[in-house]
Amino acid sequence: MPSAVILLADGTEEMEFTITYDTLVRAGVACCSAYVPAPADEGSEKRQYATGSRGIRIMYDAVFDETQFLPTSYDALVIPGGAKGAETMSKNTAVQSLVREFLAKDKIVGMICAGSQAALTAKLARQPLTSHPSVKAELENDFDYSEDPVVISNGLVTSRGPGYFHFLLIQMRIMLTTGRIAGTAFPFALTLVELLCGADKRAEVRAPMVFPPNTPF
Amino acid sequence: MPSAVILLADGTEEMEFTITYDTLVRAGVACCSAYVPAPADEGSEKRQYATGSRGIRIMYDAVFDETQFLPTSYDALVIPGGAKGAETMSKNTAVQSLVREFLAKDKIVGMICAGSQAALTAKLARQPLTSHPSVKAELENDFDYSEDPVVISNGLVTSRGPGYFHFLLIQMRIMLTTGRIAGTAFPFALTLVELLCGADKRAEVRAPMVFPPNTPF
Numbered sequence: 528m529p530s531a532v533i534l535l536a537d538g539t540e541e542m543e544f545t546i547t548y549d550t551l552v553r554a555g556v557a558c559c560s561a562y563v564p565a566p567a568d569e570g571s572e573k574r575q576y577a578t579g580s581r582g583i584r585i586m587y588d589a590v591f592d593e594t595q596f597l598p599t600s601y602d603a604l605v606i607p608g609g610a611k612g613a614e615t616m617s618k619n620t621a622v623q624s625l626v627r628e629f630l631a632k633d634k635i636v637g638m639i640c641a642g643s644q645a646a647l648t649a650k651l652a653r654q655p656l657t658s659h660p661s662v663k664a665e666l667e668n669d670f671d672y673s674e675d676p677v678v679i680s681n682g683l684v685t686s687r688g689p690g691y692f693h694f695l696l697i698q699m700r701i702m703l704t705t706g707r708i709a710g711t712a713f714p715f716a717l718t719l720v721e722l723l724c725g726a727d728k729r730a731e732v733r734a735p736m737v738f739p740p741n742t743p744f
Numbered sequence: 745m746p747s748a749v750i751l752l753a754d755g756t757e758e759m760e761f762t763i764t765y766d767t768l769v770r771a772g773v774a775c776c777s778a779y780v781p782a783p784a785d786e787g788s789e790k791r792q793y794a795t796g797s798r799g800i801r802i803m804y805d806a807v808f809d810e811t812q813f814l815p816t817s818y819d820a821l822v823i824p825g826g827a828k829g830a831e832t833m834s835k836n837t838a839v840q841s842l843v844r845e846f847l848a849k850d851k852i853v854g855m856i857c858a859g860s861q862a863a864l865t866a867k868l869a870r871q872p873l874t875s876h877p878s879v880k881a882e883l884e885n886d887f888d889y890s891e892d893p894v895v896i897s898n899g900l901v902t903s904r905g906p907g908y909f910h911f912l913l914i915q916m917r918i919m920l921t922t923g924r925i926a927g928t929a930f931p932f933a934l935t936l937v938e939l940l941c942g943a944d945k946r947a948e949v950r951a952p953m954v955f956p957p958n959t960p961f
Contacts, residue, residue, distance in 0.1 A: 545762040545800060552798040560800075576793075576803055581769040583762060583777075584803035586793055 529723035530557040531603040531635075532596045534622065535587050537565060538611025541579030543639045543688075547605055553732045554720040556603075561596055562587035563622060565615045580609040593621035598632040602723055608640020608659055608688060617645040626651070630682045635723065640688040646670065654680040659688045746940035747774040748820040748852075749813045751839065752804050754782060755828025758796030760856045760905075764822055771937040771949045773820075778813055779804035780839060782832045797826040810838035815849040819940055825857020825876055825905060834862040843868070847899045852940065857905045863887065871897040876905045 533548050548558050564571045576584045589595070596604070604625060606616050616622050626649040629636045638645055643658030647666055656670040657678045666672055677686045721729040750765050765775050781788045789807045796802060806812070813821070821842060823833050833839050843866040846853045855862055860875030864883055873887040874895045883889055894903045938946040 540766075541762050542759075542766050545758050548800055549757075549759050549796070549798040558799075579766070581766040582775075583765055586801035586803065 528555060528557050529602045530559070530600070531605060531723070532559050532561050532601045533605040534563055534591065534607065534616050535560045535577045535585060536563045536609075536612035536615040537568065537571065537578050538580050538609050538613075538615065539577060539585075539607050540609030540612070540640055540688075541581060541583045541585060543607040543609070543642075544579070544585065547607065547637070547639070550717065550732065551720060551723075554724050554728050556720070556723055559589055559596075559601075560585070560587045561589050561591040563591045563616050563619055565611075566618075577612075580612065591619075591621070593625060596625065598625075598629045598634040601629075601634070603635040603637060604629045605637040606639070606642035606645050608642045610641050610661070613641035613644055616642065617648040623649040633682060635682050635684060637684045637686075639686045643685050646683065646685070651683070654683065656680065656683065657685045657687055745772060745774050746819045747776070747817070748822060748940070749776050749778050749818045750822040751780055751808065751824065751833050752777045752794045752802060753780045753826075753829035753832040754785065754788065754795050755797050755826050755830075755832065756794060756802075756824050757826030757829070757857055757905075758798060758800045758802060760824040760826070760859075761796070761802065764824065764854070764856070767934065767949065768937060768940075771941050771945050773937070773940055776806055776813075776818075777802070777804045778806050778808040780808045780829075780833050780836055782828075783835075794829075797829065808836075808838070810842060813842065815842075815846045815851045818846075818851070820852040820854060821846045822854040823856070823859035823862050825859045827858050827878070830858035830861055833859065834865040840866040850899060852899050852901060854901045854903075856903045860902050863900065863902070868900070871900065873897065873900065874902045874904055 531551055533544065533551075535544060544560070548560065551558050562572060562577055572590045576586045578584050598604075606613065606622070606626075622645060626636050626645055630651070638658075640659040641662050643656060643666060644662055646656055647669055651670075653670055655673050655678050656666065657673045657675055658666055663672060677684065717729050717733060720732055748768055750761065750768075752761060761777070765777065768775050779789060779794055793801045793803045815821075823830065823839070823843075839862060843853050843862055847868070855875075857876040858879050860873060860883060861879055863873055864886055870887055872890050872895050873883065874890045874892055875883055880889060894901065934946055934950060937949055
């Protein structure tokens, strides 16, 4: 069974976290949410929950620990957005190391929205990438910045934000005509499913989510 | 400030709950999640969290209490899907009464996915409605069943399921040409925003969610 660790912090965008976790579980991926405490918030890891960017309190499965969430144990590492949560994750040196280790071991690293800041703080090599527009200025000098809803660069999968969940027809036509995988947070999550579990599982998960007849993915 | 009570139970579809709550908070709607315990699960209200259909544990703001969540205090009542959660809510006689009271007071009742079963158990009059396809057979004899992604019938707003979050271009063209409001869970949530806070607020909330340039809503 493929497995994924999905980071969670105070200020994480709860839609991005939830859609990714939920869709991967539907695919049979064993998911573990790992709480990254903010440095100034000592003892917060005893609370058992993170407070999302819009106030939804989500209980985490574990506290983040760099010795536990290794690419030898997990197939994917996901960094959701939400300005404050993404800042906490991307400034965490253990998270930065783990991003590099997952990619070095040919595992998958997903970053959505402001989560893409971790590509910069982890000092990844110049490569194609996207993010929430609010952090584009920080990223465009060091990466081949793209406005595509989902960008895949070897193991690094990046996406833009919750509003892009709807970006389908136009981008999907690009995908169908160019062979590139595009989409956004639902397509982002389904892309992770396909990379982890194969195209058959993607189709199996997609069916009960009742996409309308004309949805082109 | 408009206010909404969003029900939560063990087995609630966590994407539907989260997208609705998050989007309404972005609009400045005061949201309260209220936990409905399953009848066979005595004492579960002491747990402080509900376990969603895909295992995400969400802490609730309050335990559901029919004397507290009245249409005199709240402007909207939302019933998310997820088979087990929707069953718990729709079989709860206090929820059934409250659905009728909100509608009688010209307040808004939103039902998504299997949540639409509550329209049947609350014995609402025949009217246009939609739901997740899996519960269509239970509803189509008593309601004017529609396959539209979002159906508005006076105060009753119904939608279909998580996969319909993507259903935009075609349905939105129908909306733009016929004046009917259509869409799905994001459009569903934005529709609730507009009904509660007006069109200006809908536009204000929509902007930072970064919908792509050609999104027709």
